[in-house]
Amino acid sequence: MAILEEPIKGIVEVKNYIDGEWVESEGEIQDVVNPVNGEVIARVPISTKEEIDTAVEAAKVAFPDWRRTPPVARGRCLFRLKELLEANFEELSRVQTQEHGKTIDESRGETRRGIENVEVACGIPTLMQGYNSEDIVSGIDEYLIPTPLGVFGIIGPFNFPFMIPLWSAPYAVATGNCIVIKPSSEVPLSQMKIAELVDEAGFPPGVWNVVNGGRTVVNGMLDHPDIEGITFVGSTPTAKDVIYPRCGATGKRVIAQGGASNFMVIMPDCNLKATIPAMMTSFFGNAGQRCLAGQNAIIVGDDDRFYNEFINGVVDTAKKIIIGNGLDEEVQMGPVRDTEKKTKILSYISNGIEEGAKIRLDGRGDFKIKGDYPDTCFLGPTIMENVKPEMKIVTEEIFGPTMGIIRVKTLDEAIKICDDNPFHNADAIFTSSGRTAREFKYRVKSGNVGINVGIVAPMAFFPFSGMRDSFFGILHTQGKEAIRFFTESKVVIERWP
Amino acid sequence: MPLNTSASVISFAKQLEADSAGFYEKMAERYPKAAELFLTFSKENNNYTMMIQRAYYGVITDAIEGCFAFSVETDKYTFEREPAKELGHTNALNQAIDMEQKLISFYTDAAEQSKAFMADVPRTFLIVAKKRKDREDKLRMLLKET
Numbered sequence: 001m002a003i004l005e006e007p008i009k010g011i012v013e014v015k016n017y018i019d020g021e022w023v024e025s026e027g028e029i030q031d032v033v034n035p036v037n038g039e040v041i042a043r044v045p046i047s048t049k050e051e052i053d054t055a056v057e058a059a060k061v062a063f064p065d066w067r068r069t070p071p072v073a074r075g076r077c078l079f080r081l082k083e084l085l086e087a088n089f090e091e092l093s094r095v096q097t098q099e100h101g102k103t104i105d106e107s108r109g110e111t112r113r114g115i116e117n118v119e120v121a122c123g124i125p126t127l128m129q130g131y132n133s134e135d136i137v138s139g140i141d142e143y144l145i146p147t148p149l150g151v152f153g154i155i156g157p158f159n160f161p162f163m164i165p166l167w168s169a170p171y172a173v174a175t176g177n178c179i180v181i182k183p184s185s186e187v188p189l190s191q192m193k194i195a196e197l198v199d200e201a202g203f204p205p206g207v208w209n210v211v212n213g214g215r216t217v218v219n220g221m222l223d224h225p226d227i228e229g230i231t232f233v234g235s236t237p238t239a240k241d242v243i244y245p246r247c248g249a250t251g252k253r254v255i256a257q258g259g260a261s262n263f264m265v266i267m268p269d270c271n272l273k274a275t276i277p278a279m280m281t282s283f284f285g286n287a288g289q290r291c292l293a294g295q296n297a298i299i300v301g302d303d304d305r306f307y308n309e310f311i312n313g314v315v316d317t318a319k320k321i322i323i324g325n326g327l328d329e330e331v332q333m334g335p336v337r338d339t340e341k342k343t344k345i346l347s348y349i350s351n352g353i354e355e356g357a358k359i360r361l362d363g364r365g366d367f368k369i370k371g372d373y374p375d376t377c378f379l380g381p382t383i384m385e386n387v388k389p390e391m392k393i394v395t396e397e398i399f400g401p402t403m404g405i406i407r408v409k410t411l412d413e414a415i416k417i418c419d420d421n422p423f424h425n426a427d428a429i430f431t432s433s434g435r436t437a438r439e440f441k442y443r444v445k446s447g448n449v450g451i452n453v454g455i456v457a458p459m460a461f462f463p464f465s466g467m468r469d470s471f472f473g474i475l476h477t478q479g480k481e482a483i484r485f486f487t488e489s490k491v492v493i494e495r496w497p
Numbered sequence: 498m499p500l501n502t503s504a505s506v507i508s509f510a511k512q513l514e515a516d517s518a519g520f521y522e523k524m525a526e527r528y529p530k531a532a533e534l535f536l537t538f539s540k541e542n543n544n545y546t547m548m549i550q551r552a553y554y555g556v557i558t559d560a561i562e563g564c565f566a567f568s569v570e571t572d573k574y575t576f577e578r579e580p581a582k583e584l585g586h587t588n589a590l591n592q593a594i595d596m597e598q599k600l601i602s603f604y605t606d607a608a609e610q611s612k613a614f615m616a617d618v619p620r621t622f623l624i625v626a627k628k629r630k631d632r633e634d635k636l637r638m639l640l641k642e643t
Contacts, residue, residue, distance in 0.1 A: 001498075001500075001505055001508060001509075089554060103502065103504070103563075103564055104504045105502050105503050105504045105557060105563035105564050106559055106563065106564065108504070108554065108557045108563075109557045109558045109559035109560070109561070109563055110559055112554070112555075112557055112558050113558050113559055113560075160559075163559075273613075274613045274614075277562045277565040277566065277614065278562060280562065280564070280565045281561070281562040281563070281564065281565055285559070285564065286559070290559075292560075317565075322501070329502060329504040329505040329508055330500060330501070330502060330505045331502070332501060332502055332564040332565065333564070453560070454562075455559065455560040455561075456560075457558070457559060457560035
């Protein structure tokens with residue numbers, strides 16, 4: 001089967017999109033490297049404080065007119081954007097694979113999820129309706145009007161370069177706000193492509209801006225008095241120690257989504273035939289680089305026969321995973337994003353071994369790459385047994401293709417391990433018992449709960465939840481909660497004597 | 498060759514449909530009496546491709562087992578891309594029936610493998626399998642008339 005054609009040829013010079021124009025940055029330039037082969041595919045600017053200020057000013061100027069644009073008309077812009085995203089679906093997906101390394105199935109899945117958020121936001125005329133009470137006292141009426149606030153900053157991570165900014169952006173602009181997006185400087189091309197389509201869709205200048213860069217841009221957003229709120233997806237240290245407190249200090253609304261260390265609880269009555277592929281996707285999909293990925297499996301019960309069947313099943317299946325270029329449609333796992341991330345994952349595996357974990361499948365070297373690619377960013381799946389809840393490979397986020405195996409006797413113990421972990425992003429149970437599933441769903445303190453589902457990714461019309469060290473804020477991205485986040489509830493009490 | 502990912506299986510299905518369409522176009526050239534039927538089959542193949550693509554692009558998300566949904570052995574389902582030159586009409590029809598059976602078997606097997614993972618894709622595969630069964634019946638009727 002042939003390798004799909006690369007949409008990015010040569011080296012793309014990435015620019016900022018400010019006030020409806022493509023603008024060159026004065027900042028230093030950084031290479032964007034395809035992790036599969038080490039080729040430079042783009043050069044991205046690390047924009048200056050002045051440039052983020054210019055973008056915020058453009059958004060601020062655009063806001064009054066955009067706010068006055070009727071929701072149905074704003075919705076039509078989004079409908080046009082949705083059509084353009086569909087028309088460019090395949091190219092957008094391949095760009096993600098080229099800049100990130102994920103497989104084409106994963107990229108197409110990401111594109112679909114991103115578009116779904118635009119689709120939901122197209123319903124803004126009804127989503128944004130308020131409510132009213134007539135005659136709260138005779139002759140006096142009261143009603144609520146959701147109103148936009150102004151300018152919002154959206155800070156994206158490297159692992160879903162296309163989708164994650166779309167958890168916020170369509171809702172922000174649909175509600176009448178203007179936005180400045182800062183994509184991850186490692187993977188800026190997807191947001192550049194979206195901005196090209198935004199431009200084609202006819203959004204007024206200044207409504208949707210993209211400023212590339214790093215800390216200077218983030219700090220510029222956090223400190224800017226004209227930014228009303230920030231949505232951020234990234235690591236827990238940044239979410240917890242930088243974004244959340246700084247937004248608090250400057251009076252901004254905030255959605256700060258952090259990292260995770262998720263558990264897949266395996267009951268002995270689960271359907272193994274369906275559970276094993278779900279484990280592969282959960283632990284090794286996107287090369288483990290997602291905040292919904294399983295990091296540790298908790299096998300419940302004393303049944304050694306079941307335990308061995310499960311372990312042998314996952315090891316045998318993981319061994320056969322085809323690793324290589326994501327544009328090869330047969331490939332099941334791509335590389336990790338860069339060598340720095342690979343080194344970090346390797347150090348976690350070493351630490352796990354030092355703390356007593358036993359390697360059952362060694363992804364550090366025991367794997368083959370399909371095709372002639374350097375192993376610079378590649379890793380195979382790693383499976384470690386004898387993992388204990390207090391080990392670093394459980395209490396910290398690895399963000400790589402690793403699976404730790406913890407054994408417990410009861411469901412109570414499994415739930416306790418989930419709950420004692422500092423992160424609470426997504427936990428799942430695999431069972432054929434409705435009663436066990438309900439017990440888990442009811443008791444586990446996790447933002448996203450899966451039942452026989454390994455990647456608990458909420459649809460666009462549900463909030464993308466998370467708790468404790470996985471989430472800082474109150475309202476979440478996506479759906480109705482995003483509408484709430486991007487609007488203020490203006491209450492009017494009216495009398496006409 | 499084994500295929501595990503949704504992308505590779507969808508591409509394989511598209512290839513089978515294109516090859517099968519080409520086969521019927523050749524049949525239409527070679528046996529003008531039934532040309533209309535063969536050309537209809539060829540056109541239908543394009544519709545099947547569209548249905549399959551639509552289902553895949555509509556349902557693929559990062560939350561499902563897209564890279565682990567299948568275990569398709571392609572060798573089981575491959576067929577000759579055109580009717581063998583030395584064959585008479587009867588044998589050519591038998592070759593077409595054999596091809597349809599392989600395609601039915603591909604769609605049925607692939608649907609069974611992915612039914613827990615891919616939702617609309619196996620459902621579409623089964624619809625195509627059923628339509629191909631109808632086609633097989635038509636070919637058998639034609640064979641009887643020959």
